Amino acid sequence: MIKLIAVDIDGTLLNDQGQILPATIQAVKQATAAGKKVVLCTGRPLCGVTDYLKQLGLWQQADQYVISYNGSLIQTTNRVTLLSHQLQFNDYLDLLELAHQNKAAFSLLTPDCMYVEPEDVNEIILKEAATVSIELQQQSAAKMETLSDLVPVKGMVLDEPAKLDQLEKVMPAEFKQRFTVLRSQIDHLEFTHPLASKEYALQQLAKRLGIKPAEVMAIGDEKNDLGMLKTVGVGIAMGNAVPELQALADQITTDNNHNGVGEAIAKWQ
Known part of the structure; x- marks a missing residue:
């Protein structure tokens, strides 16, 4: 049963x-x-x-x-x-750099909030925040490092499909060991803890x-x-x-x- x-x-x-x-x-x-x-x-x-x-x-x-x-x-x-299963702050920095190297927008999610660099805000990020009813905060990486209660759970590259295609091609092999990597939608690339x-x-x-x-x-x-x-x-x-x-x-x-x-x-x- x-x-x-x-x-x-x-x-x-x-x-x-x-x-x-x-x-x-x-x-x-x-x-x-x-x-x-x-x-x-x-x-x-x-x-x-x-x-x-x-x-x-x-x-x-x-x-x-x-x-x-x-x-x-x-x-x-x-x-x-x-x-x-949480990510570490260094994970956030490395994923942010990977996204920016490929001119793609990155966001970090905690249980209750989506953090994004001000210059990264795009229509896909705005739509995602609205769809899942999560608070959207625009914060620089320097400011994020000062948040003592930050609980990073998931990183997301939310951008045009062509940018995500390119990012997946150039992604370092060790990232696929370091994270669970999931292309959940055509314009969503997600990174979570390996477990x-x-x-x-x-x-x-x-x-x-x-x-x-x-x-x-x-x-x-x-x-x-x-x-x-x-x-x-x-x-x-x-x-x-x-x-x-x-x-x-x-x-x-x-x-x-x-x-x-x-x-x-x-x-x-």
Whole structure:
């Protein structure tokens, strides 16, 4: 019997209009009422999923959980951090230099804030901050170094796709060992701690809750969900998922515009 259901957000839980379908909300609430844990697993910060947690009846609870920043953080929905894989300040400086050498805009994210050099602010950064409901602060690297409470979790190069293509070509090989590097969108290149991944965080949360891998279901649509689907008892690809994920999945549900998550929960839990 499935005891934990891990659900990606963009392209999975949300339809193409960025909404959760009423049938999906009903399916999640029925699962949680039956004692199952439904855990949102996302590249977003916690502040970027608050509205969805409220709709699903999961917000502000000590025994409900979110895996955010692609596995960098595990938090309860009342904001207690259970696991945190952080970057170091020197990581920020090196990533900032790499981006600037390639004339690309870089931002550093903490659990609650996106920091960006004033000259790096562009439309993609503004859109990202608005999409995930995170505070945007314009700060120089010199000023950032004076912030004693800085908790860097993720670096992002947010710029034109051609610039990201070039940056990936010239990126030092050691960066791919030093960070988890993910091209999450055509104009998003992300850098997190090398241990940060959805699958590792999900494994740690399940272990903490005394849940076996065979008792976990995961639902996703993108390449960053591959590891998560590989390591659970039931891996579900959305009907709109990338071909690599559909090929790997145990089952394929309907797409994100037709209650794919709700149907998967009802059929395979």
